[in-house]
Amino acid sequence: MITLLEVSGVSKRFGGLHAVSDVSFILGEREIMGLIGPNGAGKTTLFNVVNGVYKPDKGTIKFAGEDITNRPPHQVVHLGLARTHQIVKPLQDMTVLENVTVGACFGREYQPLQPARKVALEVLERVGLAERAQMSARSLTIAGKKRLEVARALAARPKLLLLDEVLAGLNPTEIAHMIGIVRGIRDSGISVFMIEHVMQAIMSLSDRIVVLSFGQKLAEGRPEDVARDPQVIEAYLGDPDIAEKLKEKIDGRGTTG
Amino acid sequence: MDAVLQVEKLESGYGEVQVLWGITLQVQAGKLTTVIGANGAGKTTTLRTIMGSVPSWSGCVLMNGEDVTGLSTHAKANRGLVLVPEGRQLFPDMSVEENLEMGAYSHRARKRQKDNLERVYETFPRLKERRKQRSCTLSGGEQQMLAMGRGLMQEPAVLMIDELSLGLAPVLAQQLFLTLKSLRKQGLTIVLVEQNVHLALALSDHTYVLAEGRVEIEGDSREVANMGEVRRAYLGL
Amino acid sequence: MILRHPLFWLILVFAALMAFAPLRANNVSLREDLILVALAIILASNLNLMIGYTGYVNFGHIVFYGLGGYVGLYLATVRNWNLVLAALAAGFGVSLFALALGMGILRLRGAYFALATIGVLQAVQSFVANFDPWGRSTGMYVAFDAYERLGGARHALWITYFLVIGVMALSMILSLGIKISKFGLGLFAIREDEDAARVLGVNTTVFKAIIFSVSAFLPAVAGALMFYKNGMIDPSIAFEFMLSLEGIVMLMLGGKGTVVGAVLGGGLYEKLRSYLLTSPKFSNFQLVIAGGLLLLVVLFAPGGLIGWIYRIVPRARKVIE
Numbered sequence: 102m103i104t105l106l107e108v109s110g111v112s113k114r115f116g117g118l119h120a121v122s123d124v125s126f127i128l129g130e131r132e133i134m135g136l137i138g139p140n141g142a143g144k145t146t147l148f149n150v151v152n153g154v155y156k157p158d159k160g161t162i163k164f165a166g167e168d169i170t171n172r173p174p175h176q177v178v179h180l181g182l183a184r185t186h187q188i189v190k191p192l193q194d195m196t197v198l199e200n201v202t203v204g205a206c207f208g209r210e211y212q213p214l215q216p217a218r219k220v221a222l223e224v225l226e227r228v229g230l231a232e233r234a235q236m237s238a239r240s241l242t243i244a245g246k247k248r249l250e251v252a253r254a255l256a257a258r259p260k261l262l263l264l265d266e267v268l269a270g271l272n273p274t275e276i277a278h279m280i281g282i283v284r285g286i287r288d289s290g291i292s293v294f295m296i297e298h299v300m301q302a303i304m305s306l307s308d309r310i311v312v313l314s315f316g317q318k319l320a321e322g323r324p325e326d327v328a329r330d331p332q333v334i335e336a337y338l339g340d341p342d343i344a345e346k347l348k349e350k351i352d353g354r355g356t357t358g
Numbered sequence: 359m360d361a362v363l364q365v366e367k368l369e370s371g372y373g374e375v376q377v378l379w380g381i382t383l384q385v386q387a388g389k390l391t392t393v394i395g396a397n398g399a400g401k402t403t404t405l406r407t408i409m410g411s412v413p414s415w416s417g418c419v420l421m422n423g424e425d426v427t428g429l430s431t432h433a434k435a436n437r438g439l440v441l442v443p444e445g446r447q448l449f450p451d452m453s454v455e456e457n458l459e460m461g462a463y464s465h466r467a468r469k470r471q472k473d474n475l476e477r478v479y480e481t482f483p484r485l486k487e488r489r490k491q492r493s494c495t496l497s498g499g500e501q502q503m504l505a506m507g508r509g510l511m512q513e514p515a516v517l518m519i520d521e522l523s524l525g526l527a528p529v530l531a532q533q534l535f536l537t538l539k540s541l542r543k544q545g546l547t548i549v550l551v552e553q554n555v556h557l558a559l560a561l562s563d564h565t566y567v568l569a570e571g572r573v574e575i576e577g578d579s580r581e582v583a584n585m586g587e588v589r590r591a592y593l594g595l
Numbered sequence: 596m597i598l599r600h601p602l603f604w605l606i607l608v609f610a611a612l613m614a615f616a617p618l619r620a621n622n623v624s625l626r627e628d629l630i631l632v633a634l635a636i637i638l639a640s641n642l643n644l645m646i647g648y649t650g651y652v653n654f655g656h657i658v659f660y661g662l663g664g665y666v667g668l669y670l671a672t673v674r675n676w677n678l679v680l681a682a683l684a685a686g687f688g689v690s691l692f693a694l695a696l697g698m699g700i701l702r703l704r705g706a707y708f709a710l711a712t713i714g715v716l717q718a719v720q721s722f723v724a725n726f727d728p729w730g731r732s733t734g735m736y737v738a739f740d741a742y743e744r745l746g747g748a749r750h751a752l753w754i755t756y757f758l759v760i761g762v763m764a765l766s767m768i769l770s771l772g773i774k775i776s777k778f779g780l781g782l783f784a785i786r787e788d789e790d791a792a793r794v795l796g797v798n799t800t801v802f803k804a805i806i807f808s809v810s811a812f813l814p815a816v817a818g819a820l821m822f823y824k825n826g827m828i829d830p831s832i833a834f835e836f837m838l839s840l841e842g843i844v845m846l847m848l849g850g851k852g853t854v855v856g857a858v859l860g861g862g863l864y865e866k867l868r869s870y871l872l873t874s875p876k877f878s879n880f881q882l883v884i885a886g887g888l889l890l891l892v893v894l895f896a897p898g899g900l901i902g903w904i905y906r907i908v909p910r911a912r913k914v915i916e
Contacts, residue, residue: 140397152794178796186794192787203784206777207796214777243374257796269398270375298398299570300594328595337396337592339554343528347535348560 102129105261105292106151106182111160113143113150120146122316123160128261133283133293135307135324137300139336142313144296145187148263151294152184153177165260181209183254184263187296189246191238198234200249201225201256208257221256228252228282244275251282255291262286264295268302276302304328312336361420362387362547363408363439363516368417370407377403379571380417385516385564390538390548392558392579395568396592401551402444404568405520409441410434421515436464438515444524444551446505450494454485457493457504461511470513478507481537499530506534510541517541518549523557535561555592559583567591597772602854602916606771609858610764614757623752630756630824631869633763635861637817638838639845640766640854644810646843647851648779649803650786651701652709655716656842659811660818661833662689662719665729667819668828672741673728679758682819689815690808697807701800704789713836720834734829755824759817766813770854773806774916782806837882841868844885847892850901854916859900 106128113121121143128134136144149155151162153174161170164182172180183204192200201224205217212220225231228248233241238249247267254262264283268276280302287293297303303310304324312320312327314336320327327333335341363385371377377400385391393401406412408419410431418427426434449457458478462471479486482503488496493504502522509517522538523531531554539561542548552558558579559565565582567575574591575582582588597603613633617626638660645653663685670681700711724732745751773779781802784792793799822828841864849860864885871881896903905912 154790154794174794175796175798178794184794186791190788190791192784192791195783195787199780199783203780203792203795203797206780207784211796214775214780217777243376253795270371270377272376272379298396300396300592302594304594324595328589328593334589334593337555338589339523339556340528341556343523343531343554344556344560346528347532347557350532350536 102132104128105130105132105165106294107161107163108147108151109161109163111147111150111157111162113146113155113157119316121150121157121313124313124316124318125160126311126318126321128292128294130260130292131287131290132308133287133295133306135303135310136294136296136313137298137303137310137327138313138319141315143316144313145265146316147313148184148265148294148296152182152263175207178208178257178259179211181258181260182263183208183257183259183261185247185250185254185265185267187265187269189243189250191241191246191249193239194237196235196237197225197230197241197249198222200238201252204253204256205258208259210258217256220258221252224252224256227255227285229278243270244272247271247275247279248282251279255286259291261292261294264293264297266296266298268297268299280306361385362422363549364420364423365404365408366418366420368404368407368419369415370403370412371415372403372412376415377571378407381568381571381573383566383573383576385547385549387547388542388545389563390542390550390561391564391566392550392552392562393566393568394552394555394558394588395574398570399568400571401568402520403571405441405443405518405549405551408518409439411441432464435512436466438466438513440509440512440514440517442505442509442517442519444520446501448493448501448504448508451492453490454493454496454504455489458485458507458511461508462513464512467511467513471511474511474513478510481510481541482507499526499534502526502530502534503537506537514546516547516549518551520551522550522552523554531557555588559588597768597775600771600775600916601914602771603768606764606767610760610767613763614760617756618753626753626756628869630759630821632862632865633759634817634821635845635865636763636858637759637766637861638814638842639849639857639861640763640770641810641812641814642842643770643846643851643853643857644773644782644806646846647853647856648773648782648786649806650789651803651807652843653712653807653810654709654839654843655712655714656810656814657836657839658712658716658719658834659689659693659814660821660838661723661828661830662692663815663818664822664828664833665723665735665818666815668735668737668822669729671819671823672735672737675741675744678745678755678820678823681823682758682816685819686812686816689818690812693811694804694808697804701803701807716834716836716839720830723833724830730829732830734827734833737823737826752824755820759820759824762813762817762820767854767858769809769813770857771916774854778802778805841885844889844892846899847889847897848899850899850904853901856899856901863900 104127109125111121111124138144150157153172156171164180169177198221201221202217205212205220225234228251230248268279307324310324310327312333319336320330320333361384365381365383368381369378381404395401407414418425421437458475462468484500485503485507522534562579565579566573567588569591575587613629642656645651666688667681667685670676670684671678703711723729742748742751745754781797784797785799789799845860845864846857848864850856
């Protein structure tokens with residue numbers, strides 16, 4: 102496996118809050134890696150550090166061999182690392198086609214306007230938005246906006262795509278469609294690193310999973326193994342000890358009063 | 359057994375994003391019903407939609423058979439539907455006692471305010487000690503007690519609590535849970551949303567497990583305690 | 596390519612008409628009317644680059660015009676430079692100033708940026724009012740014989756008129772050119788969502804600095820020409836805050852973000868203003884009416900005249916940029 106992304110010892114603090122603490126992992130080519138963890142675990146913060154929105158306090162990020170630790174986001178995307186946002190950011194008063202053209206114009210290939218439009222149309226076909234190319238982004242449904250967000254990132258011709266909760270808010274049909282898109286992305290040779298809460302989806306999609314909790318990496322491995330890891334289970338289901346002690350108290354007292 | 363609170367095919371969301379895709383629950387009188395599920399599953403949204411602070415898109419809420427779906431939040435409170443919200447939402451600059459008095463604001467509760475205040479102080483002696491203190495100076499656990507106390511001041515027919523143990527030291531969480539248990543013994547109907555699955559299953563009579571805005575599992579808490587299924591609802595595998 | 600766009604040719608025709616109409620009719624008062632319309636179009640079009648394209652509201656836009664006037668007048672009369680060279684130098688000088696200024700204030704967003712631009716306008720005005728070489732608060736005058744270089748006062752007035760028309764055509768062509776370019780697309784992305792634009796690869800810092808500097812160039816050149824023509828400059832007429840505001844009203848009226856909108860808004864508003872100023876009934880209400888218009892547009896027709904046209908004739912979008 103050729104290493105595409107190497108995250109080493111990354112930490113990020115906001116005042117007293119350790120959002121990400123000493124996280125390390127690697128991601129390879131043609132791989133879908135899932136990033137899960139309870140709310141507030143630091144997942145989006147980690148994405149923001151990887152793609153340059155935040156500078157880490159400690160640690161390094163290497164992408165395709167280059168150190169991108171302190172590079173700003175617009176440079177990171179030129180190297181081939183694109184991302185989508187948890188709360189989608191469509192360019193509202195521009196058309197769907199214009200939105201995706203921006204991605205092609207300023208992405209890894211930095212295309213001039215006309216070729217960029219062609220790339221944009223191709224990408225729109227792939228995600229199923231081609232008929233809505235001339236609509237304003239504002240007028241799309243949430244499912245449409247999510248697809249637009251993905252299309253825009255794909256138009257940048259990335260080698261690695263960061264997807265932040267791309268399934269949130271979608272109904273089962275839309276989820277199935279988006280899962281198909283994500284698989285298609287991986288099959289076309291682009292690696293995917295995705296944050297997701299829709300567990301069944303991410304467990305079935307991912308080749309490997311990283312689990313964060315309170316900013317630290319809790320586990321890493323194949324989905325089946327991670328789902329049975331007692332630490333992971335405890336992170337999601339809570340500390341079983343409290344329940345045990347409580348039961349003792351209740352039973353010990355007989356009827357609580 | 360009568361269902362004091364019944365929710366049928368409830369759908370709602372925030373802005374364009376749909377969170378609940380048809381929730382159906384039944385809360386039996388005098389029982390402790392718990393709603394668990396992973397983050398984003400829709401637990402808090404369910405309580406908020408029942409209460410009306412998040413408008414429902416479709417489906418209905420029935421109290422003792424009466425359709426209260428369209429009623430305003432305070433009208434529901436007047437019928438005894440009480441929510442202790444996530445994050446407590448106390449009035450920070452008001453004293454403990456003033457916060458409790460605010461709980462008795464509605465018509466229903468005002469008549470027996472004094473009696474209820476005494477009962478709350480009996481249930482939570484710590485609050486009585488600190489009755490004149492500003493609520494923002496209380497510890498996390500005490501604030502949670504105050505939030506519950508304020509809920510009790512509303513003379514609830516159904517007390518809905520969103521996240522009891524969140525951010526609390528285990529000992530305090532235990533204390534509060536024991537208090538809940540005793541309140542239930544006194545006949546109070548309780549709906550509890552809880553992070554800690556083990557606690558929820560250990561304490562409650564009936565459990566609903568939510569995932570992605572739907573009810574995945576439901577049943578008697580002792581039966582639901584087949585952790586394999588619950589784990590699957592949380593972790594997908 | 597811009598040469599293929601029909602609007603490009605329309606702009607040339609429009610400029611030609613404006614240039615030759617008063618000449619053919621030998622009508623000096625028409626020329627004086629039209630030069631003000633041309634100036635309005637210049638200011639609105641270049642302001643459009645910041646407000647309409649990039650989404651940064653510059654309340655102090657007139658500072659470029661005033662500074663251009665000062666630099667141009669100074670070079671043309673005190674230093675006896677050729678007018679065209681003086682005007683160009685004014686353009687480049689003020690653009691550089693804008694570039695340096697931009698490094699400081701373009702990191703501000705929204706209302707803070709707008710406030711900063713007002714601050715800049717006031718600061719420059721104060722500075723110039725105390726600046727000896729430029730006549731402090733009295734300002735500078737063009738000695739009458741300075742016009743001899745251009746063949747006398749009458750001749751000079753016509754020449755400056757054509758030059759201003761030229762600057763107007765350039766402003767419109769610049770607007771169009773940027774709008775249909777990749778650079779323009781990047782600016783629109785910044786306007787819609789600056790953070791998303793960054794993540795998509797737009798070097799927002801550089802783009803903003805460039806457009807801010809570019810938006811200063813032609814107004815500065817126009818300033819040099821206009822104040823030279825008028826024969827005098829002083830801090831109060833060079834840096835009138837009201838003119839800045841009126842620039843925004845013109846743009847909103849016509850339709851920000853479009854080339855034609857700036858023209859329509861500039862032209863219409865200028866006509867309205869001169870009517871109001873000369874009408875005995877309304878001369879005191881000019882600003883009230885300007886403010887009222889702005890309010891109405893923002894509340895009911897935020898896309899201005901052109902936005903309204905787009906709504907009733909959707910196909911117009913393709914032709915009218």
